Amino acid sequence: MKINGSPAYVKMVQGLIDHQKKAFEGTLKPNNRLFKNETPEQPPEIQQLRKLLEDxxxxxxxxxxxxxxxxxxxxxxxxxxxxxxxxxxxxxxxxxxxxxxxxxxxxxxxxxxxxxxxxxxxxxxxxxxxxxxxxxxxxxxxxxxxxxxxxxxxxxxxxxxKSKPATLRDISDVKQERLFDIRL
Structure with a gap:
């Protein structure tokens, strides 16, 4: 595969492809440098971001x-x-x-x-x-x-x-008019 573009772009894309190949093959070693605790060699921006994350x-x-x-x-x-x-x-x-x-x-x-x-x-x-x-x-x-x-x-x-809302049966009983009661 041929990649066209600026040299920096070509180098970045080739590095990404190599990284993906290594990850797929399982030969990629984890980069623990990113996960170390604060050390004096880290830039102050990273230390500040770590502090913000902890806060x-x-x-x-x-x-x-x-x-x-x-x-x-x-x-x-x-x-x-x-x-x-x-x-x-x-x-x-x-x-x-x-x-x-x-x-x-x-x-x-x-x-x-x-x-x-x-x-x-x-x-x-x-x-x-x-x-x-x-x-x-x-x-x-x-x-x-x-x-x-x-x-x-x-x-x-x-x-x-608050008064409880009437149920459907209660409403039907209220609306129904009875002319006479058949119960004895």
Missing amino acids: SKRGVEKLAADQTAKKIARGETITEEERAKLRATDPEKLRKAEEANEKRASVSRRLARAKTKEEAAAILAGEKAMAFTIYDKGDQVLGELYLEAVGKAEVDYYQGK
């Missing part, structure tokens, strides 16, 4: 831990693997999430005992104000988890108070 990896792990903690605070079910991972990475966040879950259960019980919607709204306002105070003046993680928990309790309360 983004830590950011993804932190995001996953935050999502798991919020699930716990909302009272959602999580796997034992997620709980163990959060316990290993940030046990303090796990403790705070469980505390927020207890707060959610407490608020839900108080909302269930509320006699009027105004009383329920007052309970929710007080709990949200407490969560904002904790966030502003104390622990931001705990305040955020409390806010998640109170929000979930609020959603559950208002969804529980």
Whole structure:
């Protein structure tokens, strides 16, 4: 095969073809130079890219831990693997999430005992104000988890108070007029 073009292009394409042949034949040796840890001989651009990659990896792990903690605070079910991972990475966040879950259960019980919607709204306002105070003046993680928990309790309360939609059978029974009852 003849390759036409600039000498640099021809050399690159021939190198690529040789590389593919070696890979196909199984004689290609892995190039471990690319996978070594940071060494002084690496250019600063590669060191900077490695650092950015590690930072983004830590950011993804932190995001996953935050999502798991919020699930716990909302009272959602999580796997034992997620709980163990959060316990290993940030046990303090796990403790705070469980505390927020207890707060959610407490608020839900108080909302269930509320006699009027105004009383329920007052309970929710007080709990949200407490969560904002904790966030502003104390622990931001705990305040955020409390806010998640109170929000979930609020959603559950208002969804529980909504009337259930009528089923198809209920609608047909309501629309059907009976002139007389044949049952004896």
